[in-house]
Amino acid sequence: MFRPSAQRLRGLQLLSCGLRDSPGRPRWVSRREGEENPPLPTETKWKDRAETVIIGGGCVGVSLAYHLAKAGMKDVVLLEKSELTAGSTWHAAVGFHQPGSIRIATTPVRVDEFKYQMTRTGWHATEQYIIEPEKIQEMFPLLNMNKVLAGLYNPGDGHIDPYSLTMALAAGARKYGALLKYPAPVTSLTSRSDGTWDVETPQGSLRANRIVNAAGFWAREVGQMIGLEHPLIPVQHQYVVTSSIPEVKALKRELPVLRDLEGSYYLRQERDGLLFGPYESQEKMKVQDSWVTSGVPPGFGKELFESDLDRIMEHVEAAMEMVPVLKTADIINVVNGPITYSPDILPMVGPHQGVRNYWVAIGFGYGIIHAGGVGKYLSDWILHGEPPFDLIELDPNRYGKWTTTQYTEAKARESYGFNNIVGYPKEERFAGRPTQRVSGLYKTLESKCSMGFHAGWEQPHWFYKPDQDNQYRPSFRRTNWFEPVGCEYKQVMQRVGVIDLSPFGKFNIKGQDSIRLLDHLFANVIPKVGFTNISHMLTPKGRVYAELTVSHQSPGEFLLITGSGSELHDLRWIEEAAVKGGYDVEIKNITDELGVLGVAGPRARKVLQKLTPEDLSEDAFKFLQTKTLKVSNIPVTAIRISYTGELGWELYHRREDSAALYDAIMNAGQEEGIDNFGTYAMNALRLEKAFRAWGSEMNCDTNPLEAGLEYFVKLNKPADFIGKQALKQIKAKGLKRRLVCLTLATDDVDPEGNESIWYHGKVVGNTTSGSYSYSIQKSLAFAYVPIELSEVGQEVEVELLGKNYPAVIIQEPLVLTEPTRNRLQKKR
Numbered sequence: 001m002f003r004p005s006a007q008r009l010r011g012l013q014l015l016s017c018g019l020r021d022s023p024g025r026p027r028w029v030s031r032r033e034g035e036e037n038p039p040l041p042t043e044t045k046w047k048d049r050a051e052t053v054i055i056g057g058g059c060v061g062v063s064l065a066y067h068l069a070k071a072g073m074k075d076v077v078l079l080e081k082s083e084l085t086a087g088s089t090w091h092a093a094v095g096f097h098q099p100g101s102i103r104i105a106t107t108p109v110r111v112d113e114f115k116y117q118m119t120r121t122g123w124h125a126t127e128q129y130i131i132e133p134e135k136i137q138e139m140f141p142l143l144n145m146n147k148v149l150a151g152l153y154n155p156g157d158g159h160i161d162p163y164s165l166t167m168a169l170a171a172g173a174r175k176y177g178a179l180l181k182y183p184a185p186v187t188s189l190t191s192r193s194d195g196t197w198d199v200e201t202p203q204g205s206l207r208a209n210r211i212v213n214a215a216g217f218w219a220r221e222v223g224q225m226i227g228l229e230h231p232l233i234p235v236q237h238q239y240v241v242t243s244s245i246p247e248v249k250a251l252k253r254e255l256p257v258l259r260d261l262e263g264s265y266y267l268r269q270e271r272d273g274l275l276f277g278p279y280e281s282q283e284k285m286k287v288q289d290s291w292v293t294s295g296v297p298p299g300f301g302k303e304l305f306e307s308d309l310d311r312i313m314e315h316v317e318a319a320m321e322m323v324p325v326l327k328t329a330d331i332i333n334v335v336n337g338p339i340t341y342s343p344d345i346l347p348m349v350g351p352h353q354g355v356r357n358y359w360v361a362i363g364f365g366y367g368i369i370h371a372g373g374v375g376k377y378l379s380d381w382i383l384h385g386e387p388p389f390d391l392i393e394l395d396p397n398r399y400g401k402w403t404t405t406q407y408t409e410a411k412a413r414e415s416y417g418f419n420n421i422v423g424y425p426k427e428e429r430f431a432g433r434p435t436q437r438v439s440g441l442y443k444t445l446e447s448k449c450s451m452g453f454h455a456g457w458e459q460p461h462w463f464y465k466p467d468q469d470n471q472y473r474p475s476f477r478r479t480n481w482f483e484p485v486g487c488e489y490k491q492v493m494q495r496v497g498v499i500d501l502s503p504f505g506k507f508n509i510k511g512q513d514s515i516r517l518l519d520h521l522f523a524n525v526i527p528k529v530g531f532t533n534i535s536h537m538l539t540p541k542g543r544v545y546a547e548l549t550v551s552h553q554s555p556g557e558f559l560l561i562t563g564s565g566s567e568l569h570d571l572r573w574i575e576e577a578a579v580k581g582g583y584d585v586e587i588k589n590i591t592d593e594l595g596v597l598g599v600a601g602p603r604a605r606k607v608l609q610k611l612t613p614e615d616l617s618e619d620a621f622k623f624l625q626t627k628t629l630k631v632s633n634i635p636v637t638a639i640r641i642s643y644t645g646e647l648g649w650e651l652y653h654r655r656e657d658s659a660a661l662y663d664a665i666m667n668a669g670q671e672e673g674i675d676n677f678g679t680y681a682m683n684a685l686r687l688e689k690a691f692r693a694w695g696s697e698m699n700c701d702t703n704p705l706e707a708g709l710e711y712f713v714k715l716n717k718p719a720d721f722i723g724k725q726a727l728k729q730i731k732a733k734g735l736k737r738r739l740v741c742l743t744l745a746t747d748d749v750d751p752e753g754n755e756s757i758w759y760h761g762k763v764v765g766n767t768t769s770g771s772y773s774y775s776i777q778k779s780l781a782f783a784y785v786p787i788e789l790s791e792v793g794q795e796v797e798v799e800l801l802g803k804n805y806p807a808v809i810i811q812e813p814l815v816l817t818e819p820t821r822n823r824l825q826k827k828r
């Protein structure tokens, strides 16, 4: 997945390595002339109670201390194991340069990537432009323009001296009353039954209401103190600084930061010379795995790794071709320092599932860049119980038991090596797969389909068809899976299809307070025993935290199902509410115990009826009903539901029974022409039915009313569910925007979400997901638009790959669901 904001910021990872471990100013960071850094007096006071203890005095931890204290939190204590770089005053000018940055395209597909990137950022506030070679040359006169096709220009980008940045934040944190204590290495962390923590250091111990791990490349060791294995790994990153170059010295203004994507390096001006940092391929890059197996060497501080120019020679050559003055420059410094990588190079920020009052701000490969924002957002989150806006990409709970050290290393290598590869839509990355978390059907399906990776699981995206190109060929345009997915779509609409849904997150909740807890957590009413409903958990501000199905299995016992990406994210929320409210319930995560098969399509009933004595007729097994029964003698919990919107059942069973159940269904369905389908076809099917997807149409940035979920939200149910009051206010105020369905005719490209919506020459909204509609043979998308532009028939434009296509808002759903068709038919 191309992640615009993170990706853009990555380009500026410049002087950060070495900071978090350096007690003094790293030797390669220049000191401005005349500048003195008298050390601040070391703080002598000690507190034995703290509201928040932050572990780690790098830029991230210090930024959090600053924002918490500034927002008024009393008793913020930061513990740093060695020494905090200190010594400037609060108002000291921080060495911030803002020359902008340009990414360089030298291939046509890169130009497409820029256009794709533009349509995804067009509805955001940050300025970004595609610029012509002439403009690039003007801004970067030292560039060899031979191969340059276009540039992606971010005027707001720049670079900052990490030392001054951290000092400034530390001074600010102190000014607002935070205690920054060092050296104070945390030696043990013990949780008490009331949720508080005992934090011990050789300098004294203290009790904290919450702790935040911001320990940089020691974060893994801090996690281990409380039995967690955070998926983090240090990698070596090198950069090179040149001596003064006359042509650079002669420039009238600072060069923009350059990122040559094909050459895989960044380059910027450093005084009168240049600074250049490459990302080696996964084969060549170096993971510091000894730190994972044996721990970070005690006392590792100012040290750097030995430099290794051979490893980056091909990048040096590419840079010399692109910026020829480099050929004449002397290298005066090669810096090789550790950066922490998480498997997807995004940090982990927020509360951690499974441990009360334990928060993390770890896994920053680009800490200097992210520290300011993360400190602010995490502070808001801690203070208000929800993030100020959706931060799901940083959720620490996206990882789990399946993110082993081996997996983390394979992914870190891949992520590092792929730092500058083209970011296609629907990108799949293959390192570290499969994990141990495979479905019981993995062996059966592996060779038959293109698998997608979902929270450790492999799930079929699309199935190979005879005599068709089976390769993974990502593209910004329609590609080789377009036809096969169309076949699967037809399979489900006309006959019957089977899909592996095992990656769903699955929880069992029971106990005497289970109904009360769920009534407090969910915006929908509790379903009757034997029934299921679709229900949302809202945040206190009335945003959508999660979407699950709730099945009332037996009185007071529930099966909750959520998407694969939200398992621990949802579980944490449920567990926290249960503990906070003192509910007497038992919550079990049964995700790994159960496999799930979905059977959907007009002939689904006929096929399944052959395998069970249970009456599956419309009246005996209604839509949204749930029962336990035997299918081919295998015990299953069946729910009559299907995210395809067609007639269908989901069959929950022991994971070891998956293959046998699948074989039985496939054999029974021969006559009905049964076949497989994957999640790409499912996506087209659910979009036509106007089913919203969590994470796309709804998230912590949207309320359920604008998302069109009012049918599932019962504002007048007696229980005071989380978010109810806020939502009442939102309703009373009136909505500003609304989710709509729109169709558009394109040539060879389909919307997929995050594209800009235009109206009269202005961006007015954004798509949230999209697909080709195989029923009307046009593209179909969900989009947020201003309320005054949300009527059926309204014409707008959708920007795709640099072109605005006319689109029209349609009456949803485009295709009626089977239960609705059935109901309407009965009425007639």
Ligand code: THG
Binding pocket: 533, 534, 547, 548, 549, 561, 562, 563, 639, 641, 642, 643, 645, 650, 691, 692, 817
């Ligand atoms: N199956 C199960 N649980 C799930 C999903 C699922 N949990 C997460 C996610 N998917 C939930 N999302 C939906 C959204 C819509 C429907 C099902 C799951 C759905 N909607 C019908 C409709 O809108 O017409 C029914 C609405 C109603 O009458 O209540 O079926 O796929 N187990």
